[in-house]
Amino acid sequence: MILFGHAAFQYLNAACELGLFDLLAEKGPLTGEEIRTALDLEERACDILLLGCAALRLIHRDGPVCRLSAEIGELMDRGEWTHIVNTVAFEQHIVYEGQADFTESLRRNTNVGLRRIPGEGKDLYPRLAQTPRLEEVFYRYMRSWSQLANRHLVRHLDLSRSRTLLDCGGGDAVNAIALATANPQLRVTVLEIPSSVPVAEESIRQAGLEDRITVRGLDLFADPFPTGFDCVLFAHQLVIWTPEENTALLRKAHDALAPGGRVAVFNSMSDDSGDGPLIAALDSVYFAALPAEGGMIYPWSQHEASLRTAGFTGLRRIELPTWTPHGILIGTKAI
Numbered sequence: 088m089i090l091f092g093h094a095a096f097q098y099l100n101a102a103c104e105l106g107l108f109d110l111l112a113e114k115g116p117l118t119g120e121e122i123r124t125a126l127d128l129e130e131r132a133c134d135i136l137l138l139g140c141a142a143l144r145l146i147h148r149d150g151p152v153c154r155l156s157a158e159i160g161e162l163m164d165r166g167e168w169t170h171i172v173n174t175v176a177f178e179q180h181i182v183y184e185g186q187a188d189f190t191e192s193l194r195r196n197t198n199v200g201l202r203r204i205p206g207e208g209k210d211l212y213p214r215l216a217q218t219p220r221l222e223e224v225f226y227r228y229m230r231s232w233s234q235l236a237n238r239h240l241v242r243h244l245d246l247s248r249s250r251t252l253l254d255c256g257g258g259d260a261v262n263a264i265a266l267a268t269a270n271p272q273l274r275v276t277v278l279e280i281p282s283s284v285p286v287a288e289e290s291i292r293q294a295g296l297e298d299r300i301t302v303r304g305l306d307l308f309a310d311p312f313p314t315g316f317d318c319v320l321f322a323h324q325l326v327i328w329t330p331e332e333n334t335a336l337l338r339k340a341h342d343a344l345a346p347g348g349r350v351a352v353f354n355s356m357s358d359d360s361g362d363g364p365l366i367a368a369l370d371s372v373y374f375a376a377l378p379a380e381g382g383m384i385y386p387w388s389q390h391e392a393s394l395r396t397a398g399f400t401g402l403r404r405i406e407l408p409t410w411t412p413h414g415i416l417i418g419t420k421a422i
Contacts, residue, residue, distance in 0.1 A: 098139035100179045102146075103172050107136065108155060111146065112163055116154035170231035177228030181211075181221055185377040192376040200376030210327075210379040216282035226259050226286060232411070233261045233323065239407040240322070240353050241269045244415055249273060249317040253343055255336065256307060256324040260287040262353070264294045266320075276313060277302045307336060312343040319343055322353045326374055329381030330393055337397035337418075344420045350399060352390055352416040359386045367412045387414065394418040 088095065102108055105126050111117060117125070123133035137153060140146045146153050162168040185200030192199040198210070204221070206214035215222040240262065246252065250272060254263045257277035267275050277287055281304030291300045303313070307324075319340040325333045340350045357367040367384035374382035391402050399418025407413045 094139075095143055096175075096178065096183075098136070098143055099145065100175050101136060102140050103175050104179075105136070107140065107146070108159055108168075111153065111155040112160065116149075116152045118151045119153065120151075122153060167235070170235050173224075173227040173231035176224050180224050181228075182373050182377065186372050189372050189376045197380045198375070198377055201378075204377070211377055212280055213282065216280075229258050229323070230261045233258075234265075236407065236409050236411050236413040237262050237265050237322075237353075239409055239413065240415065241265050243405050243407065244351055244353070244417075246270045246273055246318060249349075251276070251316045252318045252320060253278065253312065253316040253340075254320045254322065255312075255340065257287065257302075257320075257322065258283070259290045260294075260300060260302065261290065262320065262322045263287075263300050264290065264296060267296050267299050268294070273299065275300045276316075278305055278307060278312070280304065280306065307339075308332070312339045314343050315345055316343055317345060317348050319348070319350045320353065321350070324354070325352055325390060325393075326354045326370075326384055327379050327382045330385070330389055332381060333390070334393040334396050337393055337399070341398045341420055346420060346422045348420050350394070350418045350420075352394070352418075353413065355384045355412045356390070356414040356416075357384045357386045357412070359388045361386065364412045366410070370412075384412065387416065390416050 107122065107126065110122065110125050119133060119137055122137065123130060126133065128136065137146070137148070141148045141153070145156055145159065147156060159168065162171060184203045188200035188203070201211060204211060204214045206217035208214045215225050246266060247270070249270070252266065252273055252275045254275055254277045257263050257279055260277050263275040263277050267273050277300065279287055279302060284302050284304040287302045291297055291302070321336065321340070325336070328336070337350065344350065355367055355370060358364065371383040374384065387404055394402055394416065398420070400421060401419040403417045405415040405417070407415065
């Protein structure tokens, strides 16, 4: 599976894009001929698709009849399958080609794979803004990846005594919306690059939270943060940058907080032992090859070192009960 993992993924992506899983969920079980007709495929092409999906246990075959795997059916029943499909699209259309430069990215210690993404800019995000199709794929993925884990963020990050939160690099405001919905007293300011502000504002408008969530366009590294907040959140941000850049961002968060305020780091974490979890290792290929010149799924201890250097104390780890390797690290600004 390691040697031919690239081929296994292509079966998954093709079945998603061709609509095989949705077809079987809606009308299955179906024969191969019925599937071929519904998907408008030639016989050989359909035989290849069904062979791979059956061998990978994405579907099950009983003679000529095919049915959806129980695992995918359960994900659909729980409303989580869309998140998987969005993640598959992200891997196929943004990550897959760029990770061909993974080895060269390690040699140079920089994101060589970015050259595969059209547009100008030294990191991924301004290039996405120049390619609307890829930008849409990216934001659908980020929303889904966040939604797979942010129910745990909402449950485990206690904001009951917080009134103001600064969401740094908040994307399309998916986490800001979830936290504001769960904490009616909370007002949130989302910081994002200017080109992404309209995307976040539209999400906030659709959620009906324009009165409690605002968006400010700025460069996280070059521009000053607004000040006086009870809590500063970095969600899926500190996996992108180098430890030195993360420390610089955390220092800015320290300055933005009122005395006694807290910073929360929410993203995937690797183990301090350096041998897992597997998803953290696999995800680090993307961060090495594509988004920016630094980044990986860092161990907890690396983030803790940056937090201490930035002036935070009372550090606390919260390991989240989810198959994605997410966790929360909390630090406090002294009174």
